Amino acid sequence: MVFRLSVSAVAGSLALGLGVYATRIEPYRPVLRRLTLSVPADWPRLSILHLSDIHVHARPDRLYRAQERFLRSIGGRPDVVCVTGDVCETLRGVARATALLKQLQPRIATIVTLGNHEHDAPVPVWQRKRVWSVPRQLKRILSLLVGPLEHSSGTAESRQIAAAFREAGLSVLVNEGTRLDVDGRSLWVAGTDSTWAGRTRAADAVKGRRPDEPCLALIHEPEGVFSFLTRGAAVVLAGHTHGGQVRIPFGNALYSHRMDPRIRIDSGLQRFGSSHLHISPGLGHNFPLRFNCPPEAAWIDCVPTSPVA
Numbered sequence: 001m002v003f004r005l006s007v008s009a010v011a012g013s014l015a016l017g018l019g020v021y022a023t024r025i026e027p028y029r030p031v032l033r034r035l036t037l038s039v040p041a042d043w044p045r046l047s048i049l050h051l052s053d054i055h056v057h058a059r060p061d062r063l064y065r066a067q068e069r070f071l072r073s074i075g076g077r078p079d080v081v082c083v084t085g086d087v088c089e090t091l092r093g094v095a096r097a098t099a100l101l102k103q104l105q106p107r108i109a110t111i112v113t114l115g116n117h118e119h120d121a122p123v124p125v126w127q128r129k130r131v132w133s134v135p136r137q138l139k140r141i142l143s144l145l146v147g148p149l150e151h152s153s154g155t156a157e158s159r160q161i162a163a164a165f166r167e168a169g170l171s172v173l174v175n176e177g178t179r180l181d182v183d184g185r186s187l188w189v190a191g192t193d194s195t196w197a198g199r200t201r202a203a204d205a206v207k208g209r210r211p212d213e214p215c216l217a218l219i220h221e222p223e224g225v226f227s228f229l230t231r232g233a234a235v236v237l238a239g240h241t242h243g244g245q246v247r248i249p250f251g252n253a254l255y256s257h258r259m260d261p262r263i264r265i266d267s268g269l270q271r272f273g274s275s276h277l278h279i280s281p282g283l284g285h286n287f288p289l290r291f292n293c294p295p296e297a298a299w300i301d302c303v304p305t306s307p308v309a
Contacts, residue, residue, distance in 0.1 A: 022246070022291040028066040030283055030295040035269065037276050040236050041306040043214045044182035049078040049104065050298040052085060052220075053282030055117065056100065057150050058092035063284055064100070070283075071103050071297070078299065079182060084239040084280065085194065085220030087165075089150040091157055094164040101170065108180055111171045113191040115220035115240060116292045118158040120151045121197035123257075134293040140295025149286065155197060173218060175201035177208060181246060188215045190228065202227035204257025223260040225277045235302065236277045241283025243267035247292040267293070 039046075056064060075258035079102040081104050088097040101110055152158060162172045171178060173191025180187045184299045202217075202224070209215060217228035222238040229236070242255020264270060267281040283295045 010135070014094050016278075018291070023288050024040050025290045026290040026294050027285055029060060030066065030068075030070040031296045033296055034205075034277070034301075035298055036301045036303055037235060037269075038305055039302045040214060041273070041278075041304050042212070043234065043302060043304045044185035044187055045304060046080065046182055046187065046302040046304065047076075047078045048216075048237070048298075048300040049074070049081045049106065050237050050278060050300055051081065051083045051101075052237075052280035053242055054083070054097065054100065054282055055282075055284035055286060056088040056093045056097040058090060059150075060097070063288070064096060067283055067295075068100060068103070071100060074104070074297070074299075076299075077105060077107055079107045080180070080189075081110040082189075082216075082218055082237050083110070084218050084237050085113050086117040086188045086239065086282075086284075087112060087115070088161065089117055090152055091160050091164060093150070094161055094168070098165065098168040098170065100139070101220065102168075103250055108182065109171050111173060111178070111189055111191065111218065112165055113173050113218045113220060114193055116160060116194045116196035118152055118161050119155050119194055119197035120153065121194055124196055124198070126207050149241070155199070158194075158273075173205065175199070175204040177205050179208070179213075185214055186210070188213045188233075189218065190215055190233065191218040192220075192224055192227075195219075195224050200224055200280070203232065206231050221257070221259075222263050222277065222279050225263070225272070226260075229272050229275055234275050235300075236275065237280070239275065239280045239282055241266050241279055241281070242285065243279075243293040243296075245281075245285065245290045249292055253293065259295075260304055267296075 035251040165172045176248045177190040188209040193199035215233040217233040217236040221240045225236045241256040244256035247253045270277045
C-alpha cells in the first residue's frame with residue numbers, strides 16, 4: 001500500500017509539473033530558428049524573418065510582453081520581415097501589433113498578410129469532418145480559465161485592420177503582390193487572404209509579375225501552397241497550424257489544422273520539387289498551452305544556387 005501511494009504521489013507531482021510547464025512556461029519562451037534555403041539562381045540573396053500567428057489582443061497581457069522582449073533581443077537586421085496572418089484579433093489590437101513589429105526595422109520592408117482570425121472565420125464546412133471535437137471541448141474549458149476571448153466582427157473588420165496597418169506604414173498584401181528591389185535584383189512578393197474565410201485569390205496576387213520573375217508567396221493556411229507552386233513560387237511561407245502546440249516527444253502533434261494530406265508537416269520545412277514550404281508554429285497562441293512546441297520566429301537565409309554577380 002505504501003509503495004502504491006508513493007507511485008501515485010510521484011505521478012501526480014509529475015503531471016502537475018508538466019501542466020505548469022505547458023501552461024505557464026513554454027508558451028512564453030519563444031525561440032529563434034535559423035534556416036538556409038537554396039533558391040534558384042535568378043533570386044537575390046535575401047534574409048527573411050518569418051513571423052506568424054502573433055495573436056495580439058487589445059488588452060495588455062503576458063504573451064505580448066514576452067513577444068516584445070523576444071523580438072527586441074533578435075540581433076541583426078533582416079532584409080524583409082514577413083508576417084503570415086493572425087496578427088491581431090480585432091481592430092483595437094492594431095496599434096499594439098504595429099508597435100511590436102516596428103521594433104524589427106528590416107532593411108527593405110515589413111510585409112503582412114491576414115489570417116482567419118482577422119475575419120473570425122470558422123473551419124470551412126467541407127473540412128469540418130477532418131477536425132476533432134476535442135479541440136472544441138478544450139476551447140470551452142480553456143475559455144473558462146483565461147476569460148472571454150476577443151473576436152473580429154468579420155470580414156468588414158478585417159478590411160479595417162488591413163487599412164490601419166497600411167496607415168501605420170506597413171505593407172499589407174490582400175490578394176495582391178508587390179515588387180521588391182533587393183540590391184538591384186527584383187523579387188515579386190505575392191500575398192493572399194485567408195482560405196478559411198473563402199477569400200484566397202492566388203491569381204490576383206501574381207498580377208503584374210514579370211515573366212520568369214522570382215516569386216516569394218505569403219499565405220496563412222498551408223493548403224494554399226499548391227496555388228503558388230503551379231505559379232512558380234520557389235518559397236512559400238505559411239502559419240495557421242501553431243505546430244499543433246502539443247507534440248509527443250520524438251513524434252507528431254496531437255492535433256493541428258493541417259488539412260491537405262500532401263502536406264506532411266505540422267511546422268517546419270517541406271520541399272515540393274525545387275520549391276520550399278515553411279510553416280511557422282507561430283509566435284503566439286489563443287490558449288496558453290504548448291508542450292515540445294515552443295513559439296518561434298524563423299530567420300531564413302535564401303541563397304541562390306549560383307553566385308550573385
